[in-house]
Amino acid sequence: MNKNTTWCPGCGNFGIMEALREVTGEKTVIVAGIGCHGKIADYLDVKSFSSLHGRAIAAGQGIKVGNKDLDVICCVGDGDAYNEGVEHLVHAAKRNADITVLVHDNRAFALTARQFTATSPQGFKAGSTPHGSIEAPLNPMELAFAINSTFVARGYSAKKDHLAGIIRQAVDHKGFSFVEVLQPCVAWFNTFPLYNEKVYETEGPFEKEEARKMASEWNYNDEDSFIPLGVFYKEEKPSFEETLINRESVSAGELLKKMI
Amino acid sequence: MQYNILVGGAAGEGSKMAGLVIAKLMSAHGYKVFIHEDYQSLIKGGHNFSLVRATPEGENAVKEEVDILLALNEDTIERHKHRVQGLTVYDSGVASVDHGVGVALDEIVKEAEGIPIMKNTALVASFAKIAGMKFEKTEEVLRRELTIKTEENMRVAKVAYDKSEERMQVEDLNKGPFPIVSGSQAIALGGLAAGMTDYFAYPMTPSTGVLHFLSGIEGVSTFQPESELSVASAALGAAYTGRRVMVGTSGGGFALMTESLSFSAQSEVPLVIALSQRAAPGTGVPTYTAQSDLLFSLFAGHGDIVRFVVAPGDASEAIELSAEALNIAYEYRIPAVILVDKELSENSYTVEEMPEIEKRGEDEFPSKVTSYEHTEDGISTEDPFEVKRMQEKRMSKHGPLKERVEEMDSVRVYGEGEDVLLVWGSNKGVALEVARDMGLKVVQVLVFEPFPTEKLKSALEEARTVISMENNISGQGSFIMRAKGVRIDEEVRKYDARPFTVNYLKEEIKKIVQ
Ligand SMILES: Cc1ncc(C[n+]2csc(CCOP(=O)(O)OP(=O)(O)O)c2C)c(N)n1
Numbered sequence: 001m002n003k004n005t006t007w008c009p010g011c012g013n014f015g016i017m018e019a020l021r022e023v024t025g026e027k028t029v030i031v032a033g034i035g036c037h038g039k040i041a042d043y044l045d046v047k048s049f050s051s052l053h054g055r056a057i058a059a060g061q062g063i064k065v066g067n068k069d070l071d072v073i074c075c076v077g078d079g080d081a082y083n084e085g086v087e088h089l090v091h092a093a094k095r096n097a098d099i100t101v102l103v104h105d106n107r108a109f110a111l112t113a114r115q116f117t118a119t120s121p122q123g124f125k126a127g128s129t130p131h132g133s134i135e136a137p138l139n140p141m142e143l144a145f146a147i148n149s150t151f152v153a154r155g156y157s158a159k160k161d162h163l164a165g166i167i168r169q170a171v172d173h174k175g176f177s178f179v180e181v182l183q184p185c186v187a188w189f190n191t192f193p194l195y196n197e198k199v200y201e202t203e204g205p206f207e208k209e210e211a212r213k214m215a216s217e218w219n220y221n222d223e224d225s226f227i228p229l230g231v232f233y234k235e236e237k238p239s240f241e242e243t244l245i246n247r248e249s250v251s252a253g254e255l256l257k258k259m260i
Numbered sequence: 261m262q263y264n265i266l267v268g269g270a271a272g273e274g275s276k277m278a279g280l281v282i283a284k285l286m287s288a289h290g291y292k293v294f295i296h297e298d299y300q301s302l303i304k305g306g307h308n309f310s311l312v313r314a315t316p317e318g319e320n321a322v323k324e325e326v327d328i329l330l331a332l333n334e335d336t337i338e339r340h341k342h343r344v345q346g347l348t349v350y351d352s353g354v355a356s357v358d359h360g361v362g363v364a365l366d367e368i369v370k371e372a373e374g375i376p377i378m379k380n381t382a383l384v385a386s387f388a389k390i391a392g393m394k395f396e397k398t399e400e401v402l403r404r405e406l407t408i409k410t411e412e413n414m415r416v417a418k419v420a421y422d423k424s425e426e427r428m429q430v431e432d433l434n435k436g437p438f439p440i441v442s443g444s445q446a447i448a449l450g451g452l453a454a455g456m457t458d459y460f461a462y463p464m465t466p467s468t469g470v471l472h473f474l475s476g477i478e479g480v481s482t483f484q485p486e487s488e489l490s491v492a493s494a495a496l497g498a499a500y501t502g503r504r505v506m507v508g509t510s511g512g513g514f515a516l517m518t519e520s521l522s523f524s525a526q527s528e529v530p531l532v533i534a535l536s537q538r539a540a541p542g543t544g545v546p547t548y549t550a551q552s553d554l555l556f557s558l559f560a561g562h563g564d565i566v567r568f569v570v571a572p573g574d575a576s577e578a579i580e581l582s583a584e585a586l587n588i589a590y591e592y593r594i595p596a597v598i599l600v601d602k603e604l605s606e607n608s609y610t611v612e613e614m615p616e617i618e619k620r621g622e623d624e625f626p627s628k629v630t631s632y633e634h635t636e637d638g639i640s641t642e643d644p645f646e647v648k649r650m651q652e653k654r655m656s657k658h659g660p661l662k663e664r665v666e667e668m669d670s671v672r673v674y675g676e677g678e679d680v681l682l683v684w685g686s687n688k689g690v691a692l693e694v695a696r697d698m699g700l701k702v703v704q705v706l707v708f709e710p711f712p713t714e715k716l717k718s719a720l721e722e723a724r725t726v727i728s729m730e731n732n733i734s735g736q737g738s739f740i741m742r743a744k745g746v747r748i749d750e751e752v753r754k755y756d757a758r759p760f761t762v763n764y765l766k767e768e769i770k771k772i773v774q
C-alpha cells in the first residue's frame with residue numbers, strides 16, 4: 001500500500017476511499033480502471049487488480065469466475081465505464097455478474113487534464129471542446145435500468161457514511177450492483193456547490209416504476225433539478241457465476257481415447 | 261494401398277459429417293486418415309467438401325487426384341470431375357455420370373422412412389458396400405457417430421447398403437481404429453493435459469472449434485464474453501485468481517487482445533492465446549487459410565515484451581505445444597501464443613496416443629497486480645530507478661527461456677537430402693510428402709520466440725539449397741529467419757487462401773531444383 005496519495009487536496013475521491021476503508025476486507029478485490037480514480041488501488045490495503053482503461057469490469061468478471069468467494073468491487077471512472085469499454089458494463093448487467101461496479105463520476109476525464117465524457121453537461125468547455133461540447137450527456141441511472149441491473153444506487157462522495165452503507169448493500173447483493181457516485185473534481189469540474197444544494201437522501205429500495213422515475217429526476221445536464229441519492233432498486237435473480245458449471249478435472253488422455 | 265476420397269455437397273447437406281464418418285470407417289480398417297475441410301462463409305447452398313486421405317502410414321496433405329468422388333449434388337461433380345481417377349458415386353436423383361455409380365438417395369431415404377438430411381447416411385452406407393466393407397463394421401461406426409435419430413439412420417443405412425453393389429475391396433489392415441483429432445481439438449487436449457481450467461473465447465472462424473469442443477465436455481468451464489477485449493481482460497482476471505486459462509481467436513480478435521497481451525507482460529499475469537490465422541488483412545477470407553499473422557504474433561503489443569510463440573505443424577504437435585505454451589506461460593509469467601491456421605485448426609489428423617504431459621508453473625499470484633509500472637509489491641511507480649529495475653527484471657526472463665528453446669524440440673529435421681525444404685506450421689504435412697518423393701530434407705521450425713537460432717543454423721549448415729515455403733505474399737517466416745542470420749536461398753509463397761497441394765508444391769520445387 002502507498003500512504004502518500006497524489007490526489008488534489010479536496011478531491012472527491014478521498015470520500016470514496018474512506019467509505020471503502022469501512023467496508024472492505026480480506027475477501028475484497030478492488031479492480032481499478034485508469035484515471036485519477038484508479039489510484040485508489042494503491043491507497044487501499046486490500047487485494048487489487050489495476051486493469052487497463054475501460055477494462056476493469058471485464059477483468060472483474062474474470063476474477064469472479066475464477067474465485068466465487070471474492071468480493072469484486074470495480075472502481076471505475078465515468079470515462080472508464082461510460083466511454084471506453086461501455087460494452088462491459090452493459091453485458092455484466094445483462095448476465096447479472098456478481099460484482100459491484102462503483103463509478104467515480106466526476107463527469108470529466110480528469111487525469112488527462114479535462115476533456116468531456118459521457119456525463120459532462122452539454123456546452124462543457126474543455127481542452128478538446130474550447131467552444132463547449134455539443135453532445136448532451138448520458139444519464140447513467142437510466143442506463144442502469146435499461147441494462148437490467150439488479151441493484152441500482154447513487155451516492156455522493158461528500159456523504160461518506162451514507163455511501164459506505166450503499167456499498168455494503170451492493171457487495172452483499174447477489175448479482176450485478178451498479179453504484180454511481182457523484183465525485184466532484186476540484187481541479188477541473190467543481191460540482192460540490194451544485195451537489196451540496198441539490199442532493200437528497202431517499203429510503204429505498206423502491207418498486208421498479210418509482211425507482212425509474214427517480215433515476216430520471218436529474219438528467220446530468222440541468223442545474224435546477226433535485227438529485228436523489230440512495231438505493232433505488234434491488235431485485236433477486238440467480239447470478240451468472242451461480243449458474244456456471246462446476247469444474248472437474250478432465251483427463252485429456254481419456255477424451256482422446258473416445259475420439260475414434 | 262492408399263485412398264483419396266472426396267465428399268461434397270451444398271452447405272446444409274451434411275458433406276462434412278459424411279466425410280468424418282468415412283474417415284472413421286477407414287480408420288476402423290486400419291488406415292491413418294487426414295481430413296481436409298473446405299467450406300465457404302455461408303450457411304445454406306454454396307459448395308462444401310471434405311477430402312479424406314487414408315493411407316497406411318499417414319499423409320497429412322492435400323493431393324489433387326481423387327480415387328473416389330462422392331457427390332451429394334451435381335455441382336460437386338462439375339467442380340471435381342477433372343480430378344477423379346477412379347469412381348464417382350452420386351445421387352442419381354439429381355445427376356447422371358457416365359461410368360459412375362448412381363445411388364437413388366431420395367428413394368432409399370423414403371423407403372427407409374427417414375428424413376431428407378439422412379441422404380448423407382445413405383451415401384456413406386453405399387460407399388461402405390461399394391468399398392467392400394462388412395455391414396457389421398459399418399454399422400458399428402455409424403452407430404457411434406449418429407447419436408441423434410440413430411435407429412432411423414440405421415434403417416436408411418441398411419437399405420442403402422443392400423441396394424448397392426461391391427465394386428472394389430478396401431483391404432482391412434487389421435489395425436485401428438485410431439483417434440481422429442482436429443487441430444482445434446488438439447489445442448484443447450493439450451491445454452487440458454497441462455491443467456487448463458477455463459477457456460474463454462468470442463466466436464471467430466477458424467478458431468471457434470476449440471470453444472465448441474470444450475463447451476461440449478462435462479466439467480470444463482467455458483465463457484463467451486461480449487468481445488475479444490473482454491475475453492482477454494477476463495482471462496487475466498481469472499488467471500490472477502490462480503486459474504489456468506486459455507483463450508482463442510483469429511487475427512481480428514487477436515488485434516483486440518493485443519492490449520491485454522501487453523498488460524500480461526507488465527503485470528506478469530500469464531495470457532495464453534491460440535491464434536488461428538485466416539487469409540487477411542481485414543475480415544479477409546474467413547473460412548480459408550493463410551500464414552500471414554506470424555509477424556503480428558511476434559510483435560503485437562506495446563512495449564518490450566518477453567513472449568513465447570509456438571507454431572505446431574499437425575494435431576500431435578498442437579497437443580504438445582499447446583501444453584508447452586500453457587506451462588511456459590505459467591512458469592515464466594509471460595504471454596504465449598499458439599500460432600495455427602485454418603488448415604491445422606479445422607483439418608483432422610490421426611493421433612495414435614496422448615504424449616506424456618505434465619502440468620508445470622505456479623498458480624499463485626501477488627495480491628496486488630497492475631498494468632502500471634510498479635514496485636515489487638505492486639504499487640505503481642514513476643521512479644526512474646524502479647522503472648529501470650523492473651524493465652530489467654522482466655527482460656531477464658528472455659535469456660533462460662531462449663536457452664530452454666534451444667534445448668527443446670524447437671526445430672525438427674526429417675529425411676535426407678542435399679536440398680532443404682524449410683517449413684513452419686500446417687505446411688509440415690505437404691512438405692514431408694513432397695520431400696520424400698523428391699529426395700529433399702525437411703527442416704521445420706516449431707518455436708518462433710524466443711527464436712532457436714543456433715539449432716536452426718546447425719540444421720541447415722550443410723544444405724545446398726534452402727527453400728523456404730509459406731502461405732503468405734510477403735514471406736514473413738523468411739523475413740524473420742533472415743533477420744536472425746539464417747540463410748534462405750529460394751522461396752515458395754502461396755497466397756490464394758488455399759493450402760499447398762502435393763501437386764502444386766512439386767511443380768514449384770521442380771522449378772528450383774533439378
Ligand atoms: C486505451 C487508453 N486510452 C486512453 C488512455 C488515457 N487516459 C488515461 S485516464 C483517461 C481518462 C480517465 O477518465 P475517467 O475514467 O473519467 O477517470 P478520472 O481521471 O476522471 O478519474 C484517459 C483517456 C489510456 N490510459 N488508455
Ligand code: SF4
Nearest residue numbers: 007008011036185186
Ligand atoms: S484532477 Fe480532479 S479527480 Fe483528479 S485528483 Fe484532482 S480533483 Fe481529483
